[in-house]
Amino acid sequence: MFKIEPIKQERKAQKRKTNVAAFLGIPYYVILSVLIVIPVILIVFYSVTEKVNNLYYRFTFDYFVMFFKEPIFLKTLWNSIFLAIITTFVTLAVGYPLAYVIARRTPKVQALLILLVTAPMWINMLIRVLAWKQIFDMIDTNLLGTDLAIVVGMVYVYLPFMVLPIYTVISKIDPLLYEASADLGANNVKTFLKVTLPLSVGGILSGVTMVLLPAATTIVIPKILGNGKYLIGSLIEDRFLKAGNWGYGSAIAIILSLIIMLMVFITKRADKNKEVEKFEDY
Amino acid sequence: MNKDIKKNDSNHLDNPEQTTLIKLINVTKAFGDQVVLKGIDLEIFENEFVTLLGPSGCGKTTTLRIIGGFEIPSGGKVLLNERDILEIPAHKRPFNTVFQRYALFPHLDVYENVAFGLRIKKDKTDKRSKAEKEAEIDQKVMKYLNMVGLVGFERRSVNKLSGGQQQRVAIARALINEPRVLLLDEPLAALDLKLRQEMQYELKEIQRNAGITFIYVTHDQEEALTMSDKIVVMNEGEIQQVGNPEDIYNEPINTFVAKFIGESNIIEGIMKDDYLVSWDDKDYECVDYGFKRNEIIDIVLRPEDLDIVERGKGLIDGVVDSVVFKGVHYEIDVVAKERIYTIHTTDYQPEGKEVSITFEKEDIHVMEKW
Numbered sequence: 001m002f003k004i005e006p007i008k009q010e011r012k013a014q015k016r017k018t019n020v021a022a023f024l025g026i027p028y029y030v031i032l033s034v035l036i037v038i039p040v041i042l043i044v045f046y047s048v049t050e051k052v053n054n055l056y057y058r059f060t061f062d063y064f065v066m067f068f069k070e071p072i073f074l075k076t077l078w079n080s081i082f083l084a085i086i087t088t089f090v091t092l093a094v095g096y097p098l099a100y101v102i103a104r105r106t107p108k109v110q111a112l113l114i115l116l117v118t119a120p121m122w123i124n125m126l127i128r129v130l131a132w133k134q135i136f137d138m139i140d141t142n143l144l145g146t147d148l149a150i151v152v153g154m155v156y157v158y159l160p161f162m163v164l165p166i167y168t169v170i171s172k173i174d175p176l177l178y179e180a181s182a183d184l185g186a187n188n189v190k191t192f193l194k195v196t197l198p199l200s201v202g203g204i205l206s207g208v209t210m211v212l213l214p215a216a217t218t219i220v221i222p223k224i225l226g227n228g229k230y231l232i233g234s235l236i237e238d239r240f241l242k243a244g245n246w247g248y249g250s251a252i253a254i255i256l257s258l259i260i261m262l263m264v265f266i267t268k269r270a271d272k273n274k275e276v277e278k279f280e281d282y
Numbered sequence: 283m284n285k286d287i288k289k290n291d292s293n294h295l296d297n298p299e300q301t302t303l304i305k306l307i308n309v310t311k312a313f314g315d316q317v318v319l320k321g322i323d324l325e326i327f328e329n330e331f332v333t334l335l336g337p338s339g340c341g342k343t344t345t346l347r348i349i350g351g352f353e354i355p356s357g358g359k360v361l362l363n364e365r366d367i368l369e370i371p372a373h374k375r376p377f378n379t380v381f382q383r384y385a386l387f388p389h390l391d392v393y394e395n396v397a398f399g400l401r402i403k404k405d406k407t408d409k410r411s412k413a414e415k416e417a418e419i420d421q422k423v424m425k426y427l428n429m430v431g432l433v434g435f436e437r438r439s440v441n442k443l444s445g446g447q448q449q450r451v452a453i454a455r456a457l458i459n460e461p462r463v464l465l466l467d468e469p470l471a472a473l474d475l476k477l478r479q480e481m482q483y484e485l486k487e488i489q490r491n492a493g494i495t496f497i498y499v500t501h502d503q504e505e506a507l508t509m510s511d512k513i514v515v516m517n518e519g520e521i522q523q524v525g526n527p528e529d530i531y532n533e534p535i536n537t538f539v540a541k542f543i544g545e546s547n548i549i550e551g552i553m554k555d556d557y558l559v560s561w562d563d564k565d566y567e568c569v570d571y572g573f574k575r576n577e578i579i580d581i582v583l584r585p586e587d588l589d590i591v592e593r594g595k596g597l598i599d600g601v602v603d604s605v606v607f608k609g610v611h612y613e614i615d616v617v618a619k620e621r622i623y624t625i626h627t628t629d630y631q632p633e634g635k636e637v638s639i640t641f642e643k644e645d646i647h648v649m650e651k652w
Binding site: 177180183184186194195 | 373
């Protein structure tokens with residue numbers, strides 16, 4: 001459900017390919033409807049209906065109203081988004097220089113470094129986060145449950161999602177452009193600001209989207225590193241699993257995704273430069 | 283090779299008004315084990331159109347990149363006005379480059395690509411207002427867009443331009459910094475023939491009008507002959523010959539230059555005496571001298587210098603073997619007793635006709651064996 005953005009991109013790509021091989025799209029449409037469209041419809045359905053009896057459902061906005069009437073829930077929502085934004089900034093601050101450095105090595109070294117960046121992803125996330133719990137325990141037990149611990153965990157888990165798209169974009173920049181820039185009188189700093197950075201905006205936006213979305217809805221990390229600190233993901237989980245109130249859970253999930261959609265929309269607006277978008281074709 | 287270079291340099295010493303701008307002294311370059319330049323000595327004068335000509339892999343682009351500061355030579359010196367510039371990084375050298383693949387900035391439109399160099403050059407002592415500076419930039423950008431005929435394309439994305447237009451943007455972008463030297467790396471290679479010829483003319487015009495030294499890299503000998511004041515023929519990391527187009531064409535110093543510069547009949551012969559050359563057991567008068575007596579040499583006969591005449595009225599007898607229409611002329615192969623001669627002529631000759639070939643003594647170009 002929080003995959004709205006990737007779907008949009010895939011759809012665009014799909015449109016282009018349709019002319020060439022319309023039939024190749026069939027498996028995609030099947031997956032699209034079974035795994036994405038139908039569940040979303042169901043969630044929307046649950047969120048705006050109330051079960052009266054086994055046969056009869058009643059249309060209602062009560063769940064949405066309920067949510068906005070509960071200050072603790074609103075605070076939870078705010079906390080989640082706040083931590084997600086902090087996480088995104090930190091991963092960007094760490095990930096961009098990393099991607100930049102990797103992209104400018106020789107191809108062999110690049111492959112090795114990218115392997116290292118993605119290597120942690122081969123191990124189950126739960127185990128990695130539990131490992132972090134032990135690390136925090138060793139340093140200072142009081143760290144667990146703080147925002148710092150949660151942010152550190154999320155940065156660790158989501159860093160590859162920031163590094164990979166930025167690396168892809170930077171490594172695709174024609175090295176001749178750096179020479180052209182130097183040729184026209186730009187030193188390394190100016191070349192970075194005037195050539196590399198504008199040409200990597202697309203990668204930054206993809207990275208931001210790919211980190212922001214899961215970070216805002218994560219359940220496992222705050223549960224383990226936050227000492228059960230209540231964030232929006234857990235809130236939704238509990239509505240479904242503990243309270244058995246699917247309608248309420250669905251409504252919160254929809255509110256959250258609308259907020260994320262808005263954030264993604266704002267980030268995309270930051271990318272005013274159409275040429276960059278066109279250049280970024282992964 | 284040094285002997286040859288000196289011989290050719292003397293051509294230029296005759297001309298006292300030319301001042302040396304760039305000097306390469308024994309420049310070498312190796313990438314790992316691979317030696318790309320084996321000691322380049324070259325003098326480039328002010329306002330000169332110099333072409334580095336040679337097949338791919340001859341080191342011409344590397345030479346250009348060393349001058350531009352994109353490549354550090356393994357040995358030797360590069361002087362600009364007698365000053366060693368090897369320590370100066372590319373962005374501080376008063377040179378600009380038109381790259382082979384243009385290297386336009388895809389995130390900027392035509393106007394901003396051209397303005398790039400001006401925007402980089404921020405002078406902190408310049409106290410004028412932003413609007414004034416912007417007006418100056420605008421005036422200059424429009425001047426150069428006008429020069430390359432791209433007014434009206436300012437806000438066009440560079441990705442939506444044709445090859446020729448992109449090439450013009452690249453030229454305007456490189457010229458706007460008013461460089462001492464413009465380096466051009468096969469700038470016309472990607473264009474079609476017609477456009478290439480137009481651009482050759484325009485580049486030559488720009489060079490004359492702007493009074494800038496052009497160092498031009500190409501593998502196209504026609505391009506080199508059309509545009510250059512001085513051609514530097516290179517092969518396998520060495521300079522073969524330096525000279526003006528006429529010298530290079532008419533007096534190639536060795537078979538490589540002769541073959542590379544145009545189609546030729548290259549014949550091994552013997553220099554029997556000064557002004558007397560012999561091949562295929564026949565003696566011919568010529569205008570060359572200064573070779574050892576009976577030295578084995580190569581002779582170049584340019585196809586357009588040969589004429590086909592009636593049997594018996596020429597110097598060598600033969601039979602027309604093939605006739606190919608080339609547009610302006612026919613390319614005719616005539617089989618003589620010892621070898622085949624290629625002739626370019628505007629007169630048609632039927633295949634199988636018995637003819638003779640004739641030429642003047644100054645059409646015989648004698649070269650040292652290489």
